[in-house]
Amino acid sequence: MPLALLALALGAFGIGTTEFVIIGLLPDIAGDFGVSIPTAGFLVTGYALGVVAGAPLMTVLGTKISRKRMLMLLMGLFIAGNVLSALAPTFALMLAGRIVASLAHGAFFGIGSVVAAGLVAAEKRAGAIAMMFTGLTVANVIGVPLGTFVGQSAGWRVTFLIVAGFGVLGLAGIARLVPEIPRPEGVRLSHELAAFRNAQVLLAMAMTVLGFGGVFAAITYLTPMMTKVTGYADSSVTWLLVLFGLGMVGGNLLGGRYADRRLMPLLYATLGGLAVVLALFTVTAHDKPAAAVTVLLIGALGFATVPPLQKRVLDQASGAPTLASAVNIGAFNLGNALAAWLGGLLISGGAGYTAPNWLGAALAASALALALTSSALDRRTARVAPSTTASMSPTATASASSSSSSSTEVARSAARDVREAAGSPR
Template sequence: MPLALLALAIGAFGIGTTEFVIMGLMPQIADTFQVSIPTAGFLVTGYALGVVAGAPLMTALGTRISRKKMLMLLMGLFIIGNVVSALAPVFGVMLAGRIVASLAHGAFFGIGSVVAADLVAPEKKAGAIATMFTGLTLANVIGVPLGTLIGQDIGWRLTFLIVAALGVLGLLGVAKLIPEQPRPEGVRLRHEIAAFRNVQVLLAMAMTVLGFGGVFAAITYISPMMTNVAGFSESSVTWLLVLFGLGMVAGNLIGGKFADRALMPMLYVSLGGLALVLALFTVTAHHQIASAVTIFLIGGLGFATVPPLQKRVLDQAAGAPTLASAVNIGAFNLGNALSAWLGGIVIAAGLGYTAPNWVGAVLAASALVLAVVSSGLERRTVSRSRTVAGAAAAPAAATAPAATEQAAVPTHH
């Protein structure tokens, strides 16, 4: 394995940690700035919206400079954003820091995937990309729980300083280990943008927004939900996040395995299961063992949707893989922002800390409906194409016998 992949994995580890660790530290951050939990939820919403905006913008900028320089720029933004968050004197400054850090998210994974694939032989490209994404997966098993533990025992500011240090390590790794690659030639954004006129592309991204949004509706408020409803101590949130991370690992592997075999059935099962489990979470959240099992299942079913959703978008936008990849990462985070906002609304309305689970269930069920609609439209399109092809073939088939018969008639001179 090229050492350059390690640099990409470290960057992915840092990005994954800063995205998810905020959930376990929300009560502490809310106390520091004297804001409500729903208001603190804007740290999730703001980050997610930053990814949504930053993914296409940074990817477009990446077509004008070398990929190595672009990755270094992205890690620089990541470092600055986390340092600002760690040192923020008021809530608004911390929110700004989160948004700055988020600008690196989508483009790093989009451009990093291309770089990782170029570092190895053609038959090893998928493995190289998976190696980079291992950093994101491990962040949810190791980085997020440790960051939560440090934040609760010592202080949340230290957590963000450590994440910034990971960014410095990733930046140095990119500068030292990744070879210089020329600026991409012949890239035309208008060609890639044209792919988004395809209704199937839009439906696929809508499924991404709603499907993964269901996960974040519950997980954004997991810390206050588990401490105030299930009766866990604050320190227990750490191992609950480990369970969620382990579920993510399992779900990602299962989703990746079956997405190539039966993509739409995999989406039906994962989205339907996710909607059901989120609805049940309103009940199981009152019991410690049941809630722990449910958190694992949410991580598993939620991330089982990621490979098929990503592949669905790329299949439907075959002419625009780079931009589609970055925009779909933005779509995941748009779902995060939407669900965090809606979850905050239902909590602020006095419906309780379990109310966001109903929000998540409705979002996941809506994604399932879109999956069925998308599949139906696809079948109709295929059927129409076959009908047109058959109609075109019929005259040719009718003409052939007539021509043969005419040729068989004797000609008299």
């Protein structure tokens, strides 16, 4: 495994920690600034919307420099945002710090996915992407609970300074270990935007929004559900979140392992299983052991979809994957924000704290329907291609074959250059 993947995972760890640790620190922050809890909640919403907007914006701004340098600039932005949050004298500046940090999030994972995939052989791309995302999932097991404990004990400002320190370590690791891969020649913004005319790219992103929306429809309201419906004590919620994080880690690694072999069948299994488990959560939420197991399964099934969905976007936008990859990261957060909002409407309307679970099940089932549609489109394209080739003249066929061979050789040469720069075996 290239050491550069560890540097990317470390950066992902810091980003994952700052994204989710805010949830456990909201009461302390609200008290310090003298604002209500709902107002403090804008620190969560603002971050998510910043990721959605920042993913394409920062990626486009970085098209003129190498991917390594862009990753370093993004980590610098992340560090600055967290330092601003830690030192902010007013709530408005705290929110500004959160937004600054969020601008780095989507582009880091989008560009990082492309870099990670380029460091290994083609048959190991999903595993490399999963290795980077392991930093995000481990953050929910270690970084978030530890950051919450430190914030409640020593003050939330200390937590954000520590997170900024992780950003410094990630920046140093990227500078030292990630190879200086040249910016692809001939790839312009127009080429990157052209990927969004591909129906398969759009279908994959829609699956991302709906599938992850299903997860966060339930998890966003886990605390009131577990305390008011299941009967857990407030202090137990932290350990339930750790359990969710452990499921994330396991699901992410398994998703990375099998996405390289059977990508679409894996999506059928995980999205279908997620829909069933979320529907059952309306029942298991009334029993403590069953609820704990369900939380673990939601984390595992939800994050098992991350490597295959990200790889699906990379594969379908193979000619210019950077912007599409970053926008897909924004799609994860768009799903989070929309599902949390819709779940809140259900609860406010009197449907109860388990109602978001039904919403999550419906969203996951919709994502499964899109996966089946995407596969049907693949099969249709595969049937059309042979007939098109057969109708070509012998001269045109020979020319196309020659062109294909030439393109393949160029791709192989580029892959060798990347592996040599990374110091990985051929």
